[in-house]
Amino acid sequence: MTPPTAAPAISLESVSHVYQPAAVRALDEVSLQIAPGQRLALIGQNGSGKSTLVRHLNGLLRPTSGRVLVDGHETVRHTVADLAHRVGLVFQDPDRQIFAGSVEAEVAFGPRNVGMRGAQLGSAVTRALEATGLADARRTNPYDLGASRRKLLALASVLAMETLVLVLDEPTTGQDVAGIDAVRHVIQSASRDGRTVIAISHDMEFVATEFERVVVMGGGRVLADGPPADVFAAPQWALLASTYLEPPLAARAGERLGLGSTPTDAALVAALRAAQ
Amino acid sequence: MLSLEGVTYRYAGTSRPSLRDISLTFGDGEVVGIAGRSEAGKTTLCLVLSGLAPRTVGGSLSGRLLVDGSDAAPLAIHELAGRIGIAFASPATQLSGVAATVYEEVAFGPMNLGLPRDEIIQRTDEALTALRIEPLAARDPARLSGGQQQLVAIAGLLAQRPAHLVLDEPTAQLDPQGTRLVGEALTRLANGGASIILVEQKTDLLAAVCSRVVVLDAGAVARDGAAGDVLGDERLSSLGIAAPASVRLRKALAQAGAGAAQLAVLDEPLR
Amino acid sequence: MAGPSPIHRLNPLTKLLLAAVSTILAVVLGGLVAPAVIVALAVIVPALIAGILPRLLRTALLLSLPIAISVLLVNLLFYPAGREILFQVGPIRATAEGLGFALETLARIGAISGAITLFYLTTPPAELVLDLERRGVPARLAFVAIASVQTVPAMVERAAAITAAQRARGLDTEGSAWKRIRGIVPLAGPVLLGSIAEIEERTMSLEARGFTRPGRRTLLWSPPDSGTQRAVRWLLVAALPAVVLARATGWLPA
Numbered sequence: 001m002t003p004p005t006a007a008p009a010i011s012l013e014s015v016s017h018v019y020q021p022a023a024v025r026a027l028d029e030v031s032l033q034i035a036p037g038q039r040l041a042l043i044g045q046n047g048s049g050k051s052t053l054v055r056h057l058n059g060l061l062r063p064t065s066g067r068v069l070v071d072g073h074e075t076v077r078h079t080v081a082d083l084a085h086r087v088g089l090v091f092q093d094p095d096r097q098i099f100a101g102s103v104e105a106e107v108a109f110g111p112r113n114v115g116m117r118g119a120q121l122g123s124a125v126t127r128a129l130e131a132t133g134l135a136d137a138r139r140t141n142p143y144d145l146g147a148s149r150r151k152l153l154a155l156a157s158v159l160a161m162e163t164l165v166l167v168l169d170e171p172t173t174g175q176d177v178a179g180i181d182a183v184r185h186v187i188q189s190a191s192r193d194g195r196t197v198i199a200i201s202h203d204m205e206f207v208a209t210e211f212e213r214v215v216v217m218g219g220g221r222v223l224a225d226g227p228p229a230d231v232f233a234a235p236q237w238a239l240l241a242s243t244y245l246e247p248p249l250a251a252r253a254g255e256r257l258g259l260g261s262t263p264t265d266a267a268l269v270a271a272l273r274a275a276q
Numbered sequence: 277m278l279s280l281e282g283v284t285y286r287y288a289g290t291s292r293p294s295l296r297d298i299s300l301t302f303g304d305g306e307v308v309g310i311a312g313r314s315e316a317g318k319t320t321l322c323l324v325l326s327g328l329a330p331r332t333v334g335g336s337l338s339g340r341l342l343v344d345g346s347d348a349a350p351l352a353i354h355e356l357a358g359r360i361g362i363a364f365a366s367p368a369t370q371l372s373g374v375a376a377t378v379y380e381e382v383a384f385g386p387m388n389l390g391l392p393r394d395e396i397i398q399r400t401d402e403a404l405t406a407l408r409i410e411p412l413a414a415r416d417p418a419r420l421s422g423g424q425q426q427l428v429a430i431a432g433l434l435a436q437r438p439a440h441l442v443l444d445e446p447t448a449q450l451d452p453q454g455t456r457l458v459g460e461a462l463t464r465l466a467n468g469g470a471s472i473i474l475v476e477q478k479t480d481l482l483a484a485v486c487s488r489v490v491v492l493d494a495g496a497v498a499r500d501g502a503a504g505d506v507l508g509d510e511r512l513s514s515l516g517i518a519a520p521a522s523v524r525l526r527k528a529l530a531q532a533g534a535g536a537a538q539l540a541v542l543d544e545p546l547r
Numbered sequence: 548m549a550g551p552s553p554i555h556r557l558n559p560l561t562k563l564l565l566a567a568v569s570t571i572l573a574v575v576l577g578g579l580v581a582p583a584v585i586v587a588l589a590v591i592v593p594a595l596i597a598g599i600l601p602r603l604l605r606t607a608l609l610l611s612l613p614i615a616i617s618v619l620l621v622n623l624l625f626y627p628a629g630r631e632i633l634f635q636v637g638p639i640r641a642t643a644e645g646l647g648f649a650l651e652t653l654a655r656i657g658a659i660s661g662a663i664t665l666f667y668l669t670t671p672p673a674e675l676v677l678d679l680e681r682r683g684v685p686a687r688l689a690f691v692a693i694a695s696v697q698t699v700p701a702m703v704e705r706a707a708a709i710t711a712a713q714r715a716r717g718l719d720t721e722g723s724a725w726k727r728i729r730g731i732v733p734l735a736g737p738v739l740l741g742s743i744a745e746i747e748e749r750t751m752s753l754e755a756r757g758f759t760r761p762g763r764r765t766l767l768w769s770p771p772d773s774g775t776q777r778a779v780r781w782l783l784v785a786a787l788p789a790v791v792l793a794r795a796t797g798w799l800p801a
Contacts, residue, residue, distance in 0.1 A: 046453075097709065175477075265525055269529065356755075357754075358757070370748075
């Protein structure tokens with residue numbers, strides 16, 4: 001667990017972002033502090049501001065007003081290439097990124113850009129390949145991998161950069177079971193290593209089991225912020241419904257069975273046993 | 277009726293077949309789910325059923341595809357367009373690009389088939405009604421949400437009056453709202469007697485819509501039976517498939533000693 | 548299908564012909580006066596009527612800027628028949644003749660890009676396809692021509708997404724020119740591959756919807772035409788040999 005007095009890994013201070021020329025206010029005075037090593041999930045409908053928010057974390061977008069700080073550094077004072085040393089962002093579509101002729105070369109691109117060389121580079125690549133189950137496919141052409149493994153390749157290529165903060169955009173969309181398991185392991189071990197993990201996800205079950213903090217976004221604002229047990233509890237259901245989200249089945253079953261807030265299968269089972 | 281007899285299919289330039297000796301029959305009015313891990317052959321199955329493989333995609337096919345009992349081999353792809361409609365995961369690439377309105381987009385198929393004008397209008401109106409997208413008729417299809425675009429794509433297929441609808445992971449790229457839109461539309465179509473073959477990773481969706489589920493593994497049929505039986509099977513995870521949430525929970529609760537009344541809660545629609 | 552302005556509502560073929568004739572006349576007549584007149588009459592006036600002048604100027608500029616810059620530099624500095632020197636930088640001489648030639652070429656380029664942009668901004672692709680089809684052009688031919696233009700915005704969008712992903716992996720697009728050149732491979736590869744993949748998917752969908760059926764399609768509607776427009780089109784076509792003749796007989800000075 002993270003000590004409460006540690007400086008935040010990420011800090012958003014009253015951040016607003018307006019897209020021009022349409023003057024769309026995608027973020028509206030959002031303030032958020034994220035502690036080092038925290039696992040945070042961002043949920044909300046398309047257009048709620050989640051994608052806009054994460055693009056501020058590595059400098060792809062600059063706030064129209066307010067400040068974004070990564071590890072104490074204001075993002076506006078650094079180039080995106082600079083910030084890539086600290087924040088790794090994995091996009092949703094691996095085919096909008098993969099360019100190398102081999103898995104190995106693809107994974108080495110990112111770490112090389114942030115200054116790794118020689119043995120350090122080699123071991124970072126190996127660790128990332130092992131974490132995503134791609135160690136057996138080092139020399140394979142990425143397009144000979146299936147869609148699911150290509151998505152893991154995109155994850156590996158950012159994982160290898162060994163950044164303080166790891167941001168994942170829809171890591172489980174289009175993944176099969178083996179792929180989702182690999183993503184789970186990556187998140188768990190990154191967090192154990194003290195890295196902050198932030199994910200945008202539509203998969204409520206995945207969010208409830210893997211993340212300690214859930215932020216609900218809508219209309220460019222934070223609508224709810226807390227552990228899954230709070231965000232998926234019955235009092236929040238109306239709010240979730242208003243943004244077209246549904247709590248996990250375990251939460252709904254737990255509520256119907258009068259067992260309180262049980263956002264995950266494990267929580268439901270524990271509550272049932274406690275009640276017997 | 278759509279059936280595959282001993283079909284083995286190989287993509288051009290590969291040595292390993294993607295489908296191995298598959299024999300399956302899909303009856304009229306059946307709603308069948310296709311599940312399986314990534315690369316198990318689900319998309320290939322869709323391409324073969326629609327005739328795109330080998331006609332447009334290339335590759336070599338042995339065995340037979342039978343449409344209403346007769347061999348589809350001599351039929352060209354545009355002749356199969358009236359019998360089988362296929363939809364894919366990416367909403368935008370399915371739009372024709374030459375329709376200024378949703379109405380024209382849905383009418384695209386019948387226009388291509390050279391049907392009389394009155395019939396095109398009737399079919400288009402029916403398809404819009406079946407998907408409940410009449411309010412979108414005058415909108416620009418390129419500006420709709422992903423879920424709405426998928427509904428337009430499916431309506432476009434319905435206008436061709438195919439005997440079978442083949443849908444390859446139609447919700448894969450959609451947000452929860454889009455997934456719900458498509459799921460509800462498919463349920464209505466199913467209740468209306470449509471013949472649907474639905475490939476999805478989301479087993480919850482398959483459980484809600486399909487009466488029968490076929491599982492593919494390494495290009496062959498590994499399971500084929502009633503949705504409840506196949507999706508409730510203990511060994512589903514060994515086939516790379518996640519059990520639907522209700523099945524998972526039921527098992528966990530039962531192991532924790534939940535009583536029958538408590539387990540019954542999972543059968544209700546929980547909102 | 549009511550368009551927002553009389554120009555939008557013109558039949559696509561009329562607009563296409565206007566763009567084509569403007570382009571040909573601008574090339575044939577040359578000089579500075581003729582292209583300027585063409586731009587004023589065939590580009591600016593219709594753009595004002597259509598209410599799209601600012602957008603047209605922006606788009607036409609964007610389209611022609613790279614070529615315009617290279618034309619200007621090459622001719623200003625390296626015009627072989629240049630005698631009157633304007634200024635000199637080392638061995639490189641900027642000549643008045645070069646400047647004159649550059650300006651004439653730029654005038655042509657301006658007229659051509661203006662004419663094409665006007666057509667592009669006032670004619671939805673769907674309408675052009677339907678109009679050509681009604682006149683007997685095979686659907687697939689018309690469609691391919693349109694679709695190739697439509698891939699441009701999709702490619703631009705794809706390129707932006709890929710650039711974001713590669714920058715997130717530390718690709719430096721804000722640094723030195725050399726770094727930016729090196730960055731082309733990780734950007735160009737996925738853009739091309741992805742565009743090809745997208746084209747393949749589109750083709751499958753189109754075929755599965757019967758697009759490749761031989762024979763004519765039934766059209767639900769096609770853009771209206773009028774006798775007046777037909778007459779204007781004939782006039783435009785007739786203008787070409789007429790102008791060429793006038794130039795050749797000295798009636799129309801350069």
